[in-house]
Amino acid sequence: MSESRSLSSVEKKRLRDRRAQQALRDKKLQYTSQLEDKVAHCERYHDDSAAQHLLQVIEGLQRQNEVLQRRQEGLKALVQGWEEGTDTVHDDHSHNHDHSRLDSTSTPYRQPTLPPQPPIPHSPIHTALPELPLPLPVTTTGDSPIPNTHTHTDSSKPPPPPHPHPHPHPQPLSTLLPLHSDHGTLLYLSNRSMIIASPPSPSPLDLLYGTKSNPLANAIYTFSLHRPLRDPERLAFGWLSYHYAKWLTSPSPTTFIKLAPFMRPTPEQLTIPHPASLDLIIWPALRGNLIREWGAYARQKDDLFGILACCIRVRWPWGRSVLERDERNELVIRGEFLETFMRLDGWGITREFVRCYPTVLKGIDVGGILHEVL
Known part of the structure; x- marks a missing residue:
């Protein structure tokens, strides 16, 4: 009875072959499924449109960087022009101080003091930035500042040479x-x-x-x-x-x-x-x-x-x-x-x-x- 239920060697070999083939098919199916998942991931996150979008974003950032650099250069030139204009004011004031000291014989020279200027009222900006003209250099004569638009009145001293660095024009x-x-x-x-x-x-x-x-x-x-x-x-x-x-x-x-x-x-x-x-x-x-x-x-x-x-x-x-x-x-x-x-x-x-x-x-x-x- 037990011998009839036992498998022959040929049947055992066939059973082993079927199991091996099934395991091989399962392995191939699993490997194929993994490859499909990878391809789907690449198509979703690494397609041409996504790369093109990133390139466009990079190009936009580069343009913004160029604009910021131009603004920075313009601000530097503007501040430099103001500083040079302030130096001119100090030079003219020092010259007036020395000239007054030479002419004075009895009383010491006292620098005239400017009256306090009222604060400039602040007004909120509601529109786009305007193109403002740059201020002129300022010199002091008497009690109030006036624009330095004329040459010095001292005939013994030659007029100052023209400014080598003109003020930059504001960015349009x-x-x-x-x-x-x-x-x-x-x-x-x-x-x-x-x-x-x-x-x-x-x-x-x-x-x-x-x-x-x-x-x-x-x-x-x-x-x-x-x-x-x-x-x-x-x-x-x-x-x-x-x-x-x-x-x-x-x-x-x-x-x-x-x-x-x-x-x-x-x-x-x-x-x-x-x-x-x-x-x-x-x-x-x-x-x-x-x-x-x-x-x-x-x-x-x-x-x-x-x-x-x-x-x-x-x-x-x-x-x-x-x-x-x-x-x-x-x-x-x-x-x-x-x-x-x-x-x-x-x-x-x-x-x-x-x-x-x-x-x-x-x-x-x-x-x-x-x-x-x-």
Whole structure:
């Protein structure tokens, strides 16, 4: 009975072979699964788009570094010019002191004291940095300072030679770029080659419905689909964003003049690193508040921008067309609509945003920007 149940040597060998083959198949399957996981990881984290994005970020940081270096050189030259002007003041004053000492015979020379000057009132800056003229060197005669715009009256001493280092001209406002800490969700701002290849201005239809001929306009249109915008706000915001991207990539008077006045950089944008998405907020005061306090709002940025997109409005009559036909029978932006959204008072915000984020609007006249939906 036990012999019938026992396996023959041939059957035992077949059983061992089957087990060995099964183990080999399991090993191959496990190895294949590991390779698939590695390939999926590489495709997810090491694809061409991610590498291209990193290269674009590096290029943006390099441009910011160049801008900062130019600013530093300009400030050094400005401070050096002021110091040299101060040295000229001291030399002229010392000469007057020696000359008075030689002429005096009975009484010792006493240096005239200047009356106390009233403090210069401080006024907060609400607009972009202006191009201020540099101050002239100052010399003292009598009781008040006057600009040193004439030569010395002493005929025995030759006039001083012209200054070898003229004061540097202040950097034009059109070349002052904001300090970006990252590009956030506005990746189209970092694609320099795409922006340069796009036309100077977009077609309104490209901003409203997308296009294959203008990559920048299509990128802005695709981004706007993530927000619940009406056609007036989609077109107006797309127009402002398009020209802002063109200026940011190629800063010059030609691109700068196409910016709406309220879209020009504020002092906070030029001095405080911040996400690039904050630069496209309509109101400069609101941009300044968010840039200064961004650490308190960074974690809720999705809700903040989502509610802002729902509540922002162009002050344009409901149902009125934003397009018109020109002489060539092509659809263009209606002139009145363009004039409206290029002015700051042409924009408003609904009461829902005021209720959700009242602290963001501190220091802002809420009544002036409030827009009641009828």
